Amino acid sequence: MHHRLRYRAHIDGLRAIAVLGVVLFHFGAGWLPGGFVGVDVFFVISGFLISKSIYAETTEGSFSIFGFYERRMRRIVPAFVVVSAVTAIVAVFLLFPPQLVSFARSLIWSALAFGNVYFYRRADYFGPSAEEMPLLHYWSLGVEEQFYLVFPALVMLCYRWRPRALPFVIGGLLIASLIACEAVLRVDPAAAFYLLPFRAFELLIGAALALPGVRFPKSAAVGGAAVAAGVGAVLAGMALITEQSPFPGLLALVPCLGTALAIWGGEHSDSLVTRLVGSRVPRFFGAISYSLYLVHWPIVVFARPAFPEIDPLAFLVGGTAASTLLGWLSWRFVEQPVRQNRAIFPRRVVFGGTVAGAAVLIAFAGITTGARGFTGRLPADVQHVLAQTHYPFQPILRDGKCFLRDGRGGARELAPECLPVPGRPAIVLWGSSHLAQFYQAVAAAAKARGYSVGQFTGAACLPLEGFRNVPSPLCDGLNEFAMDWLLKHKPAMVVLGGDALVSPDHLARLDATIAKLTAAGIEVVVLGPVPMFKRPGPEIVAERMYRRDADMNAGHDMDDMVFTAEKLMTQHFAGHPNARFISVLKATCPQMRCPMMVGGEPLQYDARHFTAAGVDYYARPLAALIFGGNHAGSPAAAAAP
Template sequence: MKIDLPMRYRADIDGLRSVAVLLVLVFHFKILDLGKAGFLGVDIFFVISGYLITKILYTQALNNHGKIDFAKFYLARIRRLAPALFATLALTLIAGYFLLLPEHFSSLAKEVIFTQVYASNIYYWQTINYFGLQADSAILLHTWSLAVEEQFYLFFPLFIFALFLFFRRHFWSAFALAGACSFLLNIYFVNVKPEATFYLMPTRAWEFIVGGLIVFFAQRRKAITAFESETCAVAGAIVIAAAVIFYSENVQFPGYYALLPTIGTALVIYAGTCQGSSITRLLSTRLPVYIGKLSYSLYLVHWPINIFAAYQLGADYTVEWRITFFLLTFLISIMMFHWVEHPTRKVSIETHPQRVAWGYVTGLACTIIFSATVLTQNGLPSRLTDTARQLANYSSDTPPDMPECQPDATSELRREDFCQVGDAAQDPSWIMLGDSHAWALKRAFDIWLKGRGESGLFIFRHSCPPLVGLSLFKEKGRCRQFNERAYAYIYTDKSIRNVVLASTWIQARRALTLDSDRKAEPGESLAIFSSAFTQSIDTLHSKGKHIYIWGPVPGAKGNVPLRLAKAANPETEAENLAFTFSEYQQRYDFFYDAVEFSKKKISGIINPSRELCRNGEVCRVTINNLPAYSDGDHLAYSWSNYWANVIEDQLSGKL
C-alpha cells in the first residue's frame, strides 16, 4: 500500500529561509548590534534541510518497499547545489586573481579545493576559530556549513535505507535514537573540543534529525487544529527570537544552546504542515518568499564579498561601506538566482541524467585543476610587475614556523622548552615572552643579544599578551595557562635577570576576558588589561627581575604589501595607509597609562613609534620605501637588523 506524503510546495519554508539568511548576513556584515547571534541562521537551515530530505527519502522508501533511488537523489542534489557553487567559486577566483597577492591567492586556491570536495568544515576546524582568530582571512569560511549539509546528504540516504532494512518496525524509534546520540556527542564535546563540535557533521546531525522528526509527527497527526497550529508557530517564533536576542558569541555553541533555534524552527515548520498559522501566512508573503528563494545564492556570495571588501578597505571598512556591500550582495544574488540557479533546475534528471552528471564532473575538474595550478605556481606571481612583485613578497616576509618556541601550555616548562637566542656559549640571562609580534621580533632580539655577547630564551603564543591573570575569548584558557607556566619558570630560574614582554597589546581593546567562555565588553577588556599589566609588573619586580617592555607598533590602515603592490603610486598609497601620531596615541592610550602607572618598576621601554613616527605627525609604514610590515601590523622579518639597532639605541644607558 502506498503512503501519500504529498511534496507540495511550502512557501512558508522559503519565508523561513529568508529569516535564516538575513540573520547570517546581518551577523557577518556587523550591521546591527542585535545581530550578534546571527550564526543561528545556519541551525535554521539545518532543520529545514532535515525536514525536506527526510520527507523525500522516507516517502520514497515507503512506496518502494524500502528501496531508494540513490542516483536520482544525488543527481537532484547536484542539480540544486552545484551550479551556483561553481559560479561563486569562479567569481571568487577571478576576484582573487586581480585583488590578492600570490600568498593569499594560494590560500584561496586551497580553500576552493576543500570546498569542492565538501571537506571545508574539516579544513577550517583544523585552522580557524569562527568567532575570532583568523576568521577574517578565510574567503570561503562560510562553506563549512555547506560541507556539513553535503556530508549529511551523502550519508543520510544510506542511513534511511539501513533503518528500513533492519529496523523497519521501529524506524522512528531508531531514527530518534540516532539523533539523541548525536546530541549527546554535541553536549560532551562542546566543552572538550569546541571547534570540532561546531564544525563537524556527527555533532550537528541531530539538528537535521529534529527536522526529520517533523515528518513523523505530521504523519501521525493527520490534521492539527487551527489553535494547535497557531500555538506551535507562535511558540516557535518566540523561541527563535529569544535565542537571537539573548545569545551572543559568549554562548558555548552548539551545546544545549542550539536547542532553542532547532526546536523553534521545528515548531514553525510543523505548524505549517496542516492548518497554517498567522506566522505561516506572514512567512508566505511575497517578499520573504522571494528572499528565501535567493537564500542559497545570498549565502554563497555574501562572505567572499564581505572579506574582499575588508581586505581592500582595511580600517576604512566602516558601517556605511558594510551596508553598501550588504546591498551589493543582494544584487549579485538576484543575478545568480535568475541566470544560474533557476535555469539549471529546468534540466530534467529523468531525461538528462548524464547531462547533469557530466556537467558536475566538468565543473569540478575545471575548478580543481585551476586551483591546483595556482597552488603549484605559488599564487601566479607573474600577474604582477617586477616592482609590485617585490612589494608583494613582503607579505611572506615572516619568520619561519617555530613550533619549538610554542610549547604545550598545559605542562610545566623546562629550559629545553624555550628557544635560545643570542650567544649560545653564554648562560641565558634574558627572556622574551609574547605573542606573534614577539615572534616577528625574535631575530632582532637574537641579533641584538649576539652583539652584546649575551644569551637569552624566547617563547611565544599567537594572540596571547604576555600577562598573568587574563584569558582570550573562546580559547579555553590556554593563554592564561601559557603565561602562568612561563612566569613560573621565570620566577624559579635565578639566571634569568632580564624579562622582555613583547606584544601588539591591542587585544586590550576587544579580546581580553577573565573567563574564556564569555566575551567581555570593550571597557571591561581594558580594565582587565590594566589590572593584569600592573599585577605582572609587580610580581616580576618583586622577584628581582629587570623588566623591559616592547611597545605597540603603530601599524597601518590596511595590508601594507598588498596595498602598495596594487597602488599606481606606492608612495602616495603609503601616506594613505599611515596613522597619524595622534591616532596612534588615541589607539594605545590605555597602554601608556598602564606603563606610566608602573614606570618606577620598569627598567626600560623599546618604543617602535619613536622610530616610525619621528616627525610627530605621521607614522610611516615603509622603511627605505619598502614595507615595514608583512601585513597591517607585524614587522617584516627582513628588517630584523634595523630593529636590533633600534633596540640598542633605545636601551643604551639603561642596562
C-alpha cells in the same frame, strides 16, 4: 521509485525568512543582529524534508543510494559550480595574490564538501578577515553534505536490523550533539560553529520531526498558533541574538525549535497565518533561496573594497537587490533546467557533470595556488615586497640554537654560544621570539659597552617561572633552566619580553619572577609589546602600494591586542620598584602609528616578526634604551616618517 514530496508553501516561506535574514545581516542591517541564524533554519528544513523522503522510500523498499545522491547533485551542484566559477573569475581580477591563494585553497576544500573544515582552521565567521573570503558561506554546505554522507546509511541500517530503534537512535544522537556543542562552545567556539558533530543536532531536529508516527495538528486554530509562535521565535532570534552571544549551543534551539514548530503547525492544517507565511512574495524568495544564498556573500566581499565610501543604506538596499537579481537568474537558468529537464540532463550527465565541474574548479585552484596567486601581474616593486612573506627568519632569531621550537634543540639545553662569555659583565635575553629578534641589535650595543650577551628564548615562551604553556611544552624546561642559571651566575642585567603578557595572572607571575631576580642583585628590564598586525605586514604594504596609498603606517591594521597589552603593562609598571619598563611603541612609533616599510623594505615578514630592515629600525633604538638611552633621543624618534 522516488517518493516525491508534496509542495509545502509555508516551508518556502520559512526559507524566505531564513535567506533574507542572512542576506540582510551580511549587508549590514544593524537592526537584525542575529540574521545569521537563518542558516540554522535551513538546517532544520533540510533535515525535515530530506529525512521524510528517505523514511518513505526506505519503508516502501524503494530507496536507492544512487537515486538519493542524484537528487542531491541536481539540487546542489549546478548552481554551486556556476557561482563558484564566476566568483573565481572575478577573484582573479579583484583579489590580491595572498587573498587569491586563500580563495583557491577554500575552493578546493569546498569542492570536496569540506569547506567548513577549511574555514574552521582559518577564519572567524564574525572577524574582520571574514570579509576577505568570498566562499566563507560555503561552510554550511559542507555541514549538510557531510551529514547526508552518513545519515542515509544510518537509516537503512536501522530499518534493516531494528526499525523500532530509529527514533531512539535519532533522539540519542540529537541530544549527544547538542550536549557536545554546548560543551565545546566553551573551549573551542569555532569548532562548535563550523563542524558537523556539533551542528548535527539542528538537522536531526528536522529528522526527528519527520519520523513516521509524529502527529501534526489538523485544527486551523492550533496549527496557525504553532506557525505564528514558530515564526515569532525565529524572528526573535534574529532580533536578539548577536555576534557576541554564545552560539550555537543551547541558544541555537531558539531558531531551530521555532522552525520545527512552524513546520509542525502548517503540515496538515490550513490557517490564515500559514497562508500568509506561504504567500506569493515569500514563496518567490523561498524558491530562489539556495541561489540567493550562494551569490550574496561574494557580492559583499567584492563590493566593500570597490565602494569603500558607499552609504550603508545604499549598500544594504543595492546589495540585497543585486543579490536577488543574480539569485533569480541562477535559479531560473541554472537550477531549474537541471532539476526539471531529465531528458537533457539524465543521471549519467548529472554524475559526470558533477565530477567534471569539481575537477575544473580544483584544477583552477591548484594552478592558482602553484602560481602564488599570479604575482607576475603585479609591478616589480610590489612583487619584491610581497616576496618578503618568505623571508629567511632563522638567522635573526638564531633558530634551533638559541631560539627553540618543538623538536628543535631539546626542551632544556641551549647551544654553548647562547651563554654569555664567562668573566665579562653579562646581559641575558629571556623570553619568546618577540625578544629573540632583538638579539643582533642588543649584541652590537653590548659589545660596544664591554658586555657579553646570553639568549634564552623559545617559541611562545613567556619568561614566567612556574607558568605552563600547553601548546609549547618545551617552555617548562627552558624557563626552569633560565631561572636556575640566572640565580647561579647573576648577570648584570636580564631583559624580559613575551608576546602575550596581557592577563593579571601573567603580570602576577612576572612580578614573582622579577622579585627573585632583583633579590639576587640582577637589574631587570621588561619590554612592552612589539607592533603586531592583523595579517602579514608585506601583504598590507603591497596592497597599499598597488592601490597607490602612500600611508605606510599600520593604522587600523594593527592588532588590537597590542594596545590592550601596552596599556595594561604601562599601568602595571608605572613606578614599579623592581623593574624598568621600556615601551617599544612609544620608543619607535610616533603618535603610536607604527611604520610598516622604510626605504622600500617591509619591516616585518609576517604579522609580528621583523626583517633585517625591521631589526635596524626597531631594535637598534631599543638596544640604546636598554643600556640607559631615552625616548626623546632615540634614532627612531628622529628618523620616523
